[in-house]
Amino acid sequence: MAHPLQSLSFQSLFDAVADAMLLITDTGIITEANAAALSLLGYTAKEIAGLKVEVLVPERYRAQHLKHRTKFIRNPEKRPMGSGNELSVLTKDGKELEVDIGLSPISYQEKSYTLVTFYTVAKRKSVEQALRISEESLRLAKKAAGLVAFDFDADLKMRDTNEQLLAYWGAEQANIEQKSEKIDIVAVPIIHPEDSAIRASAIRHATDPGGNGELKVEYRIINPVTGDLRWVSATGRAHFRDGHATRLLGVVRDITEQKILEKKLQDQHAETETLFAKEVATQTASAIAHEINQPLTAISAYSEVALHALKQKVIDSVSLKRALEGCVAQAQRAGSSLHELLSFLHKGEMTREQLDVNNVVKEALVIAKSYGYSDFHPVLELESNIKPVLGNKTQVLKILVNLLRNAVEAMREAEIASSEISITVRTNANINMAHVSVQDVGPGLNYEVAKHIFEPFFTTKPKGIGMGLAISRSLAEANGGQLWLDPDAKLGATFHFTLPFAP
Template identity: 45%
Template sequence: MFHDATTSLRPGAGPLSPAKAVTAAKKSTAANHAPTNLLRCVIAKSMLRNRENGSIHAQAAHHRLTTINGQLARYGLDCGIGPRSNWIIMQAESNPGNCTDAKADAPFRSGFVRAAVGLAHLSTEGGFRHANAQLCRTLGYELHELEQLRLDDLMHPADQVRHRAQVSRLLAGEIRDAAMECRCGRKDGSRAWVNLGLSLVRGEGATPDFIVAVVEDIHKRKQQESRLRNLRAEMQELLQLNVASQTAKAIAHEINQPLNAISSYAEAALRMLQAGTPDPEKLSRALESTVQQTQRAGRVVRELMEFLQKGETETEPVDLNDAIRNALAVVESNGYGGFEATLDLAQDLRPVRANRLQIEKVLVNLLRNGVEAMRAAGIATKSIRISIRSTDDGTMAQVTVTDNGPGLDPDNAKRIFHPFFTTKPRGIGMGLAISRTLVEAHGGLLWLDVGSAPGATFHFTLPFEE
């Protein structure tokens, strides 16, 4: 804690020797019930050192004392930051006569000032006490502006909850330090990604004194990661299109042969009937061949379905709250993040009986569709709300996914679940069709809420585990 010592030194007091500075510091410390063995005397504003006798002349009275874990952070003469310029810091031990200028520790303090990462001392309430130049550059604030703010005030709302929880655990002694990646607001209104490290410094009696914050600017790295995720998503989409194209060609080849044969045999039978003199034997062969080719086409379809399914789908009790969190993580890693996710989860919800991967696939598809629609519409603040509740009869869980995109016009809404229908330039139109099939295979329903506005709202239900 800082203790004001302005009553000990006043403007115009004349040259001040190091010994007198320490004596005044010790008097102020005693008056404020601060520890007297190790002190830090910071004389701020404007200072002048007499080159001849080494005395210090205070032009303005602004003096503070502090201890760190009962020990002094010993520094030499160096320049400070912002309005607290030209600091002088000295050490005073229990014996007033043993007072030396701690020039040997100047590199330590200089490291704080010139560090390549942002450094700050925060109060236990999160207010800025000190900050170095790099942190001021990262956030775009002057030091005196930061001193009016709390770190929590600068954080993105989505990161505040986790940050507050970490600080609470630090103060409670549950953890020694904490780290997280978060977004902090700059003075110009933009947001910077930072890697934030926090450590608690305790004072006398092990009571929390202040928090050391290390703030690394990782905004460029995050931008590169986002570009890589987008590139990976585009490559994955291209791969899926190629796979779908090759699969469609193989299916068409296998089915076209019996279809062409069916068409030929049926046409021959029709001509014989139209001629008025059909040969019963030839007509019978034509119709029998038609039946055979029809059965062949059906066999091709069945074999394809068996290949794709590869046995019965395994189901298990699934916590939909966990499935939603997993789906959000997948969407983020696949390059479809950048939106505010509002979760209205049911903590006491019973598990559903489902295949976890398939249900997460349905959720990922709905989230991805919403993100693509919002991006295509150029919406600046993208948001998706996901909620869970029980149906009125209590037999099923209902999941609702709503985005703030442009929504769907009535004509497209009628066809949105049709196979191969898409409103995307590079889509194949199978995502929602497959999602509906998966949900219905679990005994549930998937539908679009046509009357919802703005944006698009999808619902699906799944039966609870019995």
């Protein structure tokens, strides 16, 4: 079968080339010019055919050009011309153009030809200038943003010595100059002990062929020279080949000032939240006391009348009955007042809307970290294209943030180094609901604690009041779902909750 290119003529291929080209005999006669050359030089095909190539050379260079052409004919080989020299070509109207010229010898039917390719210097210089401007803009942008690039191989070692990155990490200049071999990504910086496992986990997940290759992690480094502590943020992407990570590229930037500001805001938020919670508790307790104080006083008075009647030799059954009836009536009044108060506190119709549960999970992570619960690495397994759920966004966020906070506090208390929290979102086909799981790698819960974990005022925390999980379960039920603890979790504690899909 004939190759499809065999049907194409030389001229059609010649004209298809974007660069200007001439075909010249060994005597310097132009035999062919492609469309790009005719456009560049201003000739027609008939006008240029048969001309001596020196016609295209400015007169002051023609004698020198003839010597070079004669030399090339004696020893023809493919080579560029003009590297480091300024060459010019003359157009039909006498205009000189700066060009680079490439020469390629061709033999056809025992005749020698030279294929001349013109590259306009103006275009090259324009491209080079644009590249320089782009590189300078990128350099300035990186400097302004405090970005330092990194490039590691499959063994997580620097592909090339990156002095800027090593200095950024705090390596001494003398040590940098001695680094000639590949440098271990883990060996150079001194990672804060509480963050080393988080960083290692992030790198492990980024280079896992089963993941999306994305690296995004924040951690603290200790400068080995000054002892200064700084926060850095690393963002990058792993590249894979044949199911294995081959490179990890990205940037790091100093976020210390941002973290200091976040810590101040977190402390202010925590203080405000505590004061608000105490104020709410105080006001609620005052309202309850106000509502039941009078009934309790009346019950006390009726009880004294009943006791007095019982102490008499002859019991006045009418007085005793009236006193006991008064106790019952006041007790019922107290109960009714409490129900009315609770109804008032819960009044208002709950607003439910369609929610993307994956986005709610991501938002809950941001909120938890803004509250000071950032010392963990999230592992997300989110079902793509999961159907929207129907729920109250604020309440669903409250459930997730509560579970994340409990998980972080449990791992902190147990001093777990590899602080990971896995969040899975999937469709539970058995009940046709969205199913969210939150699993930590903490110490877990023993059987006795697990039995009471959702009871109000039951807590394992020294400063807790034991209402978080009770409220979370109530919120899950109010949104049409359920919240429960997985009793068979092999590692840490795993909580599940469900939400109904929007109709």
